[in-house]
Amino acid sequence: MFKKDLLIDSSGYVLNLLEKILSTNIKIYGIENIPKDNPKIFVANHFTRIEALLVPYCLYDITNKKVGVIADDGLMKSYFGNYLQNIGALAKSHPNRNNIILSDLLTARKDWLIFPEGRMVKAKDIIKEDSHYIVKINDIKSRIYTGSAFFALYSEILRQDYSNNKIKNKNKFQRKYLINQNDKIEDKETMIVPINITYSPIRTGDNFLQKMAKRLFDNINENFLEEIEIESNIVLNSKIIIRILKPISLHKMLKNSYGLVLNHNTIVEKLRYDLTYKFMKKIYENVTIRFEHIFILILYHYKEEKICKVYFKRIIYLVAKRVKEDCTLFEDDIRNDIINLISYEKYPIFNEILKIALKDKIITQTREDYIINKDALLNMHTHNTIRIKNILRVVLNEVLIIDKMNDIVKQKVNLTHEQIDKELLQILQEEEKNEFETDYLKFATHKDIKPKDIGKPYLLKNNLSNKCILLIHGFSSAPKEVEELAVYLNNCHYNVYAVRLKGHGTVPEDLKDTSYKDWYNSVSRSVVITSLKYDEINIVGFSTGGLIALLSSKKYLPKLKSIVCINAALNLNDIRIRTVLPAIDFWNDIVSSFNAHSLKKEFVENKARYPKINYDKFYVKAILQLKELMNITKQNLEKINKKILIIQAKDDPVVNISSAYEIHEKIKSKNKQLAIFELDEHVIIKGKNTKNVFEKIKRFLLDK
Numbered sequence: 262m263f264k265k266d267l268l269i270d271s272s273g274y275v276l277n278l279l280e281k282i283l284s285t286n287i288k289i290y291g292i293e294n295i296p297k298d299n300p301k302i303f304v305a306n307h308f309t310r311i312e313a314l315l316v317p318y319c320l321y322d323i324t325n326k327k328v329g330v331i332a333d334d335g336l337m338k339s340y341f342g343n344y345l346q347n348i349g350a351l352a353k354s355h356p357n358r359n360n361i362i363l364s365d366l367l368t369a370r371k372d373w374l375i376f377p378e379g380r381m382v383k384a385k386d387i388i389k390e391d392s393h394y395i396v397k398i399n400d401i402k403s404r405i406y407t408g409s410a411f412f413a414l415y416s417e418i419l420r421q422d423y424s425n426n427k428i429k430n431k432n433k434f435q436r437k438y439l440i441n442q443n444d445k446i447e448d449k450e451t452m453i454v455p456i457n458i459t460y461s462p463i464r465t466g467d468n469f470l471q472k473m474a475k476r477l478f479d480n481i482n483e484n485f486l487e488e489i490e491i492e493s494n495i496v497l498n499s500k501i502i503i504r505i506l507k508p509i510s511l512h513k514m515l516k517n518s519y520g521l522v523l524n525h526n527t528i529v530e531k532l533r534y535d536l537t538y539k540f541m542k543k544i545y546e547n548v549t550i551r552f553e554h555i556f557i558l559i560l561y562h563y564k565e566e567k568i569c570k571v572y573f574k575r576i577i578y579l580v581a582k583r584v585k586e587d588c589t590l591f592e593d594d595i596r597n598d599i600i601n602l603i604s605y606e607k608y609p610i611f612n613e614i615l616k617i618a619l620k621d622k623i624i625t626q627t628r629e630d631y632i633i634n635k636d637a638l639l640n641m642h643t644h645n646t647i648r649i650k651n652i653l654r655v656v657l658n659e660v661l662i663i664d665k666m667n668d669i670v671k672q673k674v675n676l677t678h679e680q681i682d683k684e685l686l687q688i689l690q691e692e693e694k695n696e697f698e699t700d701y702l703k704f705a706t707h708k709d710i711k712p713k714d715i716g717k718p719y720l721l722k723n724n725l726s727n728k729c730i731l732l733i734h735g736f737s738s739a740p741k742e743v744e745e746l747a748v749y750l751n752n753c754h755y756n757v758y759a760v761r762l763k764g765h766g767t768v769p770e771d772l773k774d775t776s777y778k779d780w781y782n783s784v785s786r787s788v789v790i791t792s793l794k795y796d797e798i799n800i801v802g803f804s805t806g807g808l809i810a811l812l813s814s815k816k817y818l819p820k821l822k823s824i825v826c827i828n829a830a831l832n833l834n835d836i837r838i839r840t841v842l843p844a845i846d847f848w849n850d851i852v853s854s855f856n857a858h859s860l861k862k863e864f865v866e867n868k869a870r871y872p873k874i875n876y877d878k879f880y881v882k883a884i885l886q887l888k889e890l891m892n893i894t895k896q897n898l899e900k901i902n903k904k905i906l907i908i909q910a911k912d913d914p915v916v917n918i919s920s921a922y923e924i925h926e927k928i929k930s931k932n933k934q935l936a937i938f939e940l941d942e943h944v945i946i947k948g949k950n951t952k953n954v955f956e957k958i959k960r961f962l963l964d965k
Contacts, residue, residue, distance in 0.1 A: 286496070286499065286500055286501050287315075287319065287500075287501045287502075287503060288500055288501070288502050288503070289319060289323070289503045289504075289505065290502070290503070290504045290505065291504055291505035291506060291507075292323055292505060294454065294505045294506060294507050294508060295320075295323065295324060295454060295505060295508075296449075296452050296454070296508050298369070298447075298449055299369070299447075299449045299450060299451065299452045299508075300365070300366040300367070300368075300369040300372065300416065300447055300449070300450075300451045300452070301372040301373070301451070301452055301453075301454050301508070302366070302372070302373050302374075302375060302409050302412060302413050302451065302452075302453050302454070303316070303320060303328065303372065303373065303374040303375070303453075303454045303455075303456055304374075304375055304376075304377055304409045304453060304454070304455050304456065304540050304541075304544065305374065305375075305376055305455070305456040305457070305458055305544065306376070306378065306382070306456075306457060306458055306544050306545070307376035307378045307379075307380065307381050307382060308381060308382065308383065308385065308458065308460070309381065309460075309488075309491065309492050309495060310333075310381065310488060310492060311492050311495065311496070312376070312458060313330050313332050313333075313345070313350070313376075314344065314345070315501070316328075316330075316374055316456070316458070316503065317329070317330050317348050317350075317374055318348070319503060320372070320374065321348065324372070326371065326372055327348055327349050327371045327372070328348065328349075328371065328372045328373065328374050329348065329349035329350055329351060329362070329365065329371050329372070329373045329374070330345070330348070330349075330350045330351075330373070330374045330375075331350070331351055331352075331353055331358070331373075331375060331376075332345050332350045332351070332352060332353070333352075333353060333380075334352045334353055334354050337350065337352045349365075349371055359412070360437060360438055360439060361439060362412050363412060363415060363416050363419065363438055364438045364439040364440060366412060366413070366416035366451050367416055367419060367420060367423075367438060367440065367446050367447065368440060368444045368445065368446065368447060369447040369449070370444070373412070374456075375408065375409040375412070377405045377406050377407070377408070377409050377410075377537060377540075377541060378396050378405060378406070379396070379403075379405075379406045380398075382396055382398070383644055383645065383647060383648050383655070384397070384398070384641060384644060384647045384648075384654070384655055384658055385655050385658040385659045386398070386641065386658050387545060387658070387662050388662070389662065392534070392535070392538050393405070393534065393538060394537075394538065394541045394542075394545070398644045399643055399644050400641075405537055405541055406537075407533040407534060407536075407537045409453065409537070409540075410453075410529075410532070410533040410534075410536040410537045410540075411529055411533050413451050413452075413453050413511050413536070414511060414514070414515065414528070414529045414532055414533060414536065415525060415529055416451045417450055417451045417511040417512065417515055418515065418525050418528060418529070419438070419525075420446060420447070420448075420450070420451070421515070423446050424446070424448065450510065450511055450512040451511050452508040452509065452510060452511065453508060453509040453511070453536070453540050454505060454506070454508045454509075455506040455507075455509070455540045455541075455543040455544045455547075456503060456504065456505055456506065456544070457502075457503075457504045457506065457543075457544050457545075457547040457548060457549070458501070458502070458503055458504075459501075459502040459504070459548055459549040459551075459659075460495055460499045460500070460501055460502070461499060461500045461502060461549065461551050461592050461594070462498075462499060462551065462553060462613075463491075463494075463495070463499065463553075463648075463652055463655065463656060464494050464498055464499070464617075464652070465490060465491065465494060465648065465649055465652055466490070466494060467490075483645070484645045487645055487646065487648060487649055490649065491648050491649075502549045502592075504547055504549065504590065506543050506544070506547055507543075509536070509539060509540055511536075514532055514535075514536060515528070515532070545662050545663070546662075546663055547590060548590070548659055548660060548663060549590045549591065549592055550584050550588055550590060550591040550592065550595065550660070550666065551591075551592045551594060551595070551656075552577075552581070552592070552594040552595055552610050552611070552614070553610075553614050553653070553656050554656060554657075554659065554660045554666070555577050555580045555581055555584065555595070555670070556577060556611070556614050556618075557614075557618075557638075557653045557656050557657045558580075558657060558660055558661075558666065558667070558670045559573065559576055559577060559580065559670055559673075559674055560618075560623065560624070560633050560638060561635075561638065561657055561661075561670075562667070562670050562671050562674050563633060563674045564674070564675075565633075566632060566633055567630040567631070567632055567633070568630060568631050568633060569629060569630055569678070570626070570629060570630060570631060572678055572681055573631060574602050574603050574608075574611070575603055575681050575682075575685055576673050576674060576676075576681065577602060577611075578599060578600075578602055578603045578685065579673050579676075579681065579684060579685060579688070580669055580670055580673050581595045581599055582688055583669045583673075584666070584669065587665065587669065588665065588666070594610050598778065598782060600782050600785045600786050600789070601782065601785050603685070603789055604785035604786070604788050604789050604816060605788070605789075605792075605816040605817050605818040605821075606785075606815055606816045606817065614653070617652065617653060618653060621637060621650070621651055621652075621653065622634055622637045623637045623638045623651075623653060637651075638651075638653070638654065638657070639654065640654065641654060682793050685789070685793065686790060686793045686794070689786055689789055689790050689793075690790060692786065693718060693761075693783075693786060693787070693790070696763065697716060697717055697718065697761055697766070700763070700764075700767050700771055701713060701716065701767055703767075703771070704767050704768045704770065704771055707767075707768045707770070709768050709769070709877070710767060710768055711739065711766055711767060711768070711873075711874075714741065715739045715740075715741045715766050715873070715874055716739045716740065716741070716761055716765060716766015716767055717740065717761065717766070718740050718758075718759055718760055718761040718787075719740060719747075719758075719759050720756065720757070720758050720759075721747055721748065721751040721756065721757040721758075721759075722751075722756055723751060723754055723755060723756050725754065726754050726755055726756055727795050727796040727797065728754075728755050728756065728795060728796065728797040728798075728799070729755065729756040729757070729758055729791045729794065729795040729797065729798050729799070730750050730755045730756070730757050730758070730798075730799045730800075730801055730962070731758050731760060731784070731787055731788065731791055731798060731799070731800045731801070732746060732747055732750075732757060732758065732759045732760065732801050732802075732803075732806075733760055733762070733784055733800065733801070733802035733803065733806030733807075733809050733810055734759070734760075734761075734762065734765065734803060734804075734806050735803050735804030735805045735806055735830070735944075736804060736805035736830065736883075736887055737765065737769070737772060737867065737869075737875050737876040737879060737883070738765060738766075738804075738871075738874055738875050738876075739761065739765050739766030739874050739875075740759040740760065740761050740766065741766070741874050742803070742871070742874050742875075742944070742946070742947065743759050743801075743803060743806075743946060744759070745946060745947050745951060746801070746803075746946045746951070746955060746958075747759050749951075749955045749959075750801075750955075750958070750959070750962075753959050753962075755799075755962075756791075756794075756795060758787060758790070758791050760783055760784055760787040761783065762779075762780040762783045762784070762805075762806070762809075763775050763779040763780060763782070763783045764779065764780070764883070768876070769876040769877070769878050769879070769880060769883075770880070772876065772880060772883045773880040773882050773883055774882070775883070775886070776886050776889075777886045777887070777889050777890035777893070780805070780809060780886075780890070781809055781812060781813075781890075784800075784809050784810075784813055785813075785816075788800075788813065788816060788818070788821070792818060792820050795820070796820060797820055797822050798818070798820050798821050798822065799821075799822055799823045799824070799825070799962055800813055800814075800821065800823075800824050800825070801824075801825040801826075801827070801958065802824075802825070802826050802827065802829070803827045803828065803944075803946055804827070804828050804829065804830045804915070804916065804943065804944075805830050805887060805890065807826030807827055807828065807829030807830065808826075808829055808830055808831065808890055808891065808894045809890070810824050810825070810826050810829075811824065811826055811829060811894055811897070811898070811901060811924070811928075812893065812894055812897060814901045814902075814903040814905070815897065815900060815901070821903065822903075822904065823903060823904040823905065823906070823961070823962065824901075824903050824904070824905045824906070825905070825906045825908065825958055825961065825962075826905070826906075826907055826908070826924065827908045827909075827945065827946060827954070828908065828909055828910055828913050828915070828916045828920075828943055828945065829894075829907070829909075829916070829920055829921070829924060830887070830891065830915070830916050830920070831891055831894060831895065831916070831919075831920035831923060831924060832891075832916065832917040832919050832920045832923070833891075833915060833916060833917060834913070834914060834915055834916065834917050865878065865879050865881070865884075866878050867879050870942070870943070870944055871944065871947065895923075898923070898924060898927035898928050899927050899928070899929060900929070901928040901929060901930060902928070902929045902930050902931070903930055904930060904932040904933075905928060905930045905932070905933045905934070906933075906934045906936065906957070906958065906961040907921050907924050907925050907933070907934065907935045907936070908921075908936050908938065908945075908954060908957065908958070909921035909935075909936070909937050909938070910937075910938055910940035910941065910942060910943065910945050911937050911938060911939050911940065911941075912939075912940065912941035913940070913941075913942070913943050913945075914941070914942070914943055915943040916943060918937070921935060921937065922935075934961060936957050938953060938954060940954075
């Protein structure tokens with residue numbers, strides 16, 4: 262049976278739409294939790310109409326078995342009616358609905374998907390009262406429906422009766438439950454499989470599907486327009502996360518009831534509420550935590566009206582750190598690059614959510630603070646308008662029910678600024694230390710592993726100074742490369758922090774799988790560390806480190822006073838980069854197309870000036886990342902306005918002198934200096950000819 266057989270007689274548009282969503286927007290976790298042969302009831306939370314179309318389709322795609330769904334009568338009569346009928350959906354009002362479902366579960370003919378909330382819960386407003394979950398819609402409370410528990414329990418009781426020959430009239434039984442002569446009562450137990458459905462992100466706003474619907478249909482009511490806006494944005498802009506959770510055995514729940522002289526209804530009534538609570542707890546507590554959850558939950562729990570902008574971001578970072586440690590389910594927007602949230606630059610996802618909060622008047626802002634409007638934040642509007650008028654309240658409701666998340670946030674929002682800074686500094690220093698130790702341990706048995714003191718980041722202290730210089734080494738090198746300059750500047754009464762770019766100071770293979778963003782993030786973390794300890798920061802970067810120093814100038818950190826770039830690798834002389842590398846890349850593409858992966862050329866040899874520090878080969882993937890960093894830096898030169906010193910060796914064999922002139926010409930800094938030295942080496946911060954270079958840097962740093 263082919264997947265498309267599911268949609269015979271359905272609209273081709275429906276099929277194409279679902280396949281488009283399935284291939285691009287859906288992430289399914291926990292497929293291994295689906296029992297292979299057991300009759301199953303899938304139970305899920307319900308936020309959108311499209312779930313009734315999409316989830317059965319996804320489950321069918323996984324199991325190759327139809328999954329029926331109880332659909333709203335209106336949806337059955339809509340454009341999607343044929344499709345729903347084809348997957349075996351039943352209208353809520355179908356007169357023989359219960360017996361059809363029980364029949365499918367007894368015979369394992371078909372699985373079922375049920376939404377126990379009974380309707381779309383647009384506000385996601387769920388509370389716990391005693392041992393029950395309660396849905397709130399327009400301030401009206403109703404318990405979660407126990408129908409799915411009833412079907413699961415009742416089908417299992419009937420199965421046991423049938424296998425134990427307790428059915429007095431089998432013909433009547435078979436007629437009632439639509440069991441044909443060719444049908445077999447499945448021996449395996451009915452199982453309930455909870456599913457959590459999460460959308461990332463949930464956004465509102467006009468889009469072309471919404472506009473198309475307005476043109477196609479006349480007199481669309483406001484409720485339908487709201488659903489079109491929300492669901493079309495989900496289709497176009499959201500990741501749909503379907504998390505299939507571990508199944509619940511009915512046999513275990515019922516085993517104490519077997520053999521007792523109790524009628525079926527008594528047994529079911531005894532267990533259905535506990536069973537419903539059990540699987541709904543799994544569903545609600547397995548929300549995939551997103552950045553916007555943390556953002557809005559902090560505003561909700563923060564006790565003061567004003568929250569400092571800088572410390573708001575720091576609290577978000579601390580909460581995200583705990584979420585990654587204590588919660589197994591979180592989105593990539595928490596995992597990836599979150600250091601840049603607190604490293605004094607624009608952070609796209611923060612700004613996106615901030616824009617919504619400002620638009621909905623949840624916060625207003627001054628230069629230094631956000632002012633929280635709790636009334637606006639908590640405004641539930643109505644069931645049919647909240648997703649349009651206050652989407653962040655919907656996001657908040659999704660996590661208010663998760664005790665662990667609320668405990669984490671409550672603890673962090675009660676910290677003082679000093680406590681936040683202390684904890685943040687400790688975390689970042691531990692992260693940096695652990696990153697190096699982990700990378701080093703990974704390659705510890707490698708024959709070419711560098712001594713630890715080569716790659717380890719270090720701080721040279723000057724206890725009489727509140728100024729710090731952040732030193733950044735070059736490509737395929739290590740913090741040891743900048744040691745002579747570090748010692749010199751430390752003797753000039755500066756604290757000096759030598760950062761390690763990720764992938765460096767170990768073995769070449771470590772660099773192979775890192776990106777320029779990883780290198781940039783290493784520096785961003787060091788910028789935050791130094792900003793928490795010192796009153797003034799200056800960034801000095803050599804070669805590739807010079808490029809990252811230039812990019813770091815975009816950070817809106819008043820403590821960042823100046824940038825020094827030394828032989829910044831904007832344009833290279835190395836012919837291998839300009840000619841050999843593209844040829845290797847082309848060759849690798851060819852052999853990959855023939856699956857001849859053993860013929861791929863992964864690296865080029867490097868005859869390093871300082872082989873004890875630098876790698877002896879460059880991996881192609883790493884060089885491509887360097888090229889990307891060069892391009893990104895070029896694109897950002899015109900945005901640079903910090904005080905800057907550009908140093909270049911005239912006859913640098915690696916970096917073309919045009920790099921220095923291009924940087925000097927394109928940056929917008931009012932205070933910019935260009936210093937060309939009559940030197941013919943690339944590494945001009947080590948060896949005999951460093952005196953003039955070092956003194957120039959010193960004079961520049963001292964110049965107010």
